[in-house]
Amino acid sequence: MNTDNYYVTTPIYYVNDKPHIGHAYTTVLADVLARYHRSLGQSTFFLTGTDEHGQKVEKAAALRHMDNKAHCDETVVRFKELWQRLGITNDRFIRTTDEFHVKVVSEVLQELFDRDEIYKAEYTGWYCVGDERFFTEKDLVDGKCPECGRDVQEIRESNYFFRMGKYRDWLVDYIKTHPDFILPTFRANETLGFLKKELGDLCISRPKSRLAWGIELPFDRDYVCYVWFDALINYISGVGYKQNDDEFNRWWPASCHLIGKDILTTHSVYWPTMLKAMNVPMPRTIFAHGWWLTGNTKMSKSLGNVVNPMDMIDRCGVDAFRYFLMAEMSPGNDANFSEDGFVARYNSDLANDLGNLLSRVLKLTLRNRGGVIPQPGAFGDDEKELMAAVDNASPVMENSLASMKLDQGINAVMNAVRAANRYLEKTAPWSLAKQPDGAARLDTVLYCAAEALRQVSTLLLPVMPEKMAELRESLGFSPDEAKSAQIAELKSGAAGLAGRTMRDNNGLFPRIQTEEKSASAPARKVEKTVAPVDLIEIADFAKVKLVTAKIVSAEKAENSDKLLKLELDVAGSPRHIVSGIAEWYAPADLVGKTIVLVSNLKPAEIRGNRSEGMLLAAKKGKTLRLVTVDGDIPSGAIVG
Ligand code: MSP
Secondary structure (H helix, E strand, C coil): CCCCCEEEECCCEECCCCCCHHHHHHHHHHHHHHHHHHHCCCCEEEEEEEECCCHHHHHHHHHCCCCHHHHHHHHHHHHHHHHHHCCCCCCEEEECCCHHHHHHHHHHHHHHHHCCCEEEEEEEEEEECCCCEEECHHHCECCECCCCCCCCEEEEEEEEEECCHHHHHHHHHHHHHCCCCEECHHHHHHHHHHHHCCCCCEECEEECCCCCCCCEECCEEEEEECHHHHHHCHHHHCCCCCCCHHHHHHHCCCCEEEEEHHHHHHHHHHHHHHHHHHCCCCCCEEEEECCEEECCEECCHHHCCCCCHHHHHHHHCHHHHHHHHHHHCCCCCCEECCHHHHHHHHHHHHHHHHHHHHHHHHHHHHHHHCCECCCCCCCCHHHHHHHHHHHHHHHHHHHHHHCCCHHHHHHHHHHHHHHHHHHHHHHCHHHHCCCCCCHHHHHHHHHHHHHHHHHHHHHHCCCCHHHHHHHHHHCCCCHHHHHCCCHHHCCCCHHHCCCCECCCCCCCCCCCCHHHHHCCCCCCCCCCCCCCCCCCCHHHHHCCCEEEEEEEEEEECCCCCCCEEEEEEECCEEEEEEECCCCCCCHHHHCCCEEEEECCCCCEEECCEEECCEECEEEECCEEEECECCCCCCCCCEEC
């Protein structure tokens, strides 16, 4: 049995849904865990995939007049593309329509049927299409689905049942004697509360006359398997169950099934009893995380308040998004997603603290030591204090992995970053550089700050693989060394730092200008590299009304060095806008120019000035240029 290896899973996502931040969160969390365990030197397997059978998919395919499988083949791509974009390092992507999985489910069904763990009976129940689950009359809340509150349908038919109820006492005992089995502990208590009621048997079939899209029951061709019974088996079929014993024994039992709190019962009651009946050992931990909320409401497609991860990545970069997801949510609890919250965390943790630390060390080393990280002298109290803060981060991070409190581990690393910034302020290397006898001390200070960056970047590599590799390349590591740093080798790596030549970097985390954010401002990309954007329909583009506009007058806005107030002429009518371009254009240079204006933007109040539109400008690095037209054209002309 596997005890040393680490095997992590995500729920398999309904292939029908468009992935949103909730899906992205679970998958990034699993990826970060997998990367950490690899970094700690553990053999690791990471499984994710899609749940492709059932009524929802059948309905969606029918609406599109498509074959069910062809529909799945098309929609699964959204998940695969997003995971690629997010840098997800899953070892396998399982689809429940994969032939091997269908075969395993079929064999499990036959085996359980042969052992009388599955039987046929008449059934009356209430079915929720949204959750694909049956409920008894007494489960309903005000006649609606107890899980999601939607309408349920009454269904009466012959079906096959799994003898789940007989495992109730065993399961109660198992949960009580295995404190890490369901985490956080309050979720174990929730499950025990659920098990206080009588536990019925589980209906595991659907007559084909009602639903044909599923795995056929091998002992009755008129039925297909219930989608949850099929889906849960992915966790074992995905690692060789009934196909390759060596592979299966290597990875099973899973170390951690990551799930959202809404699918707790299926994982904490159905799945363990199914495994028990199959004589398969229990997973070590089922961890239920909270929800991402907007306001106080769950984000979900049906509520129309979802954050599209692709949009976030386009705007802020993959790693900043990964960092935010990991740092902002304390795994068991709910968290709120807001753009302001994102910008605040990005600017404080990444731009001000980490980005600034690198930029200081880089500039000082380039200016004073030709970029070469010096050999340190003896450590004094300041150095010892800094190194204590840095050394503390690694064990805290390891503990946070074990206790699934990743946000706390990240916080410990950020504390080390803050300690390094304080250290620089205290030791003032910029002054040491000017002192005739400051050279030796300057060497030590530069080395220690660089060493803090080396350790911090190793510890944050699983969270921000690209940006931390970039940081490490700035410290003089080769691209291969930069991305393959291991926490397990953190201590032994220190010797290799002095003597490396630092490489300039154009700013790891450029600050997001919050003033620009609300102003009719030029592009506010957070990162230098513009990632490929999500494709849009022509109708989406048509929503934006672009017109030519002539600048009639321009002046600096009061209370701001960055804003200009512009009066425009648009087909003979005056328009006033405020734009964050003062850094690049003097008011006098602008008058007479014909620019491109987003004319149907809702007016906004920017620092006390009303802005009725937004001009277009191109920005790269520190350069910004207005978008103008190629030759004479009257104002008010449509651009498109
Ligand atoms: N197909 C089932 C899982 C089968 S696993 C054997 C399913 N799929 S799902 O696509 O609807 O949801 C997958 C996961 O996304 C669930 O863990 C769910 O909790 C999570 N999230 C959906 N919305 C969420 C948020 N707003 N926030 C965080 N995660 C949430 O259920």
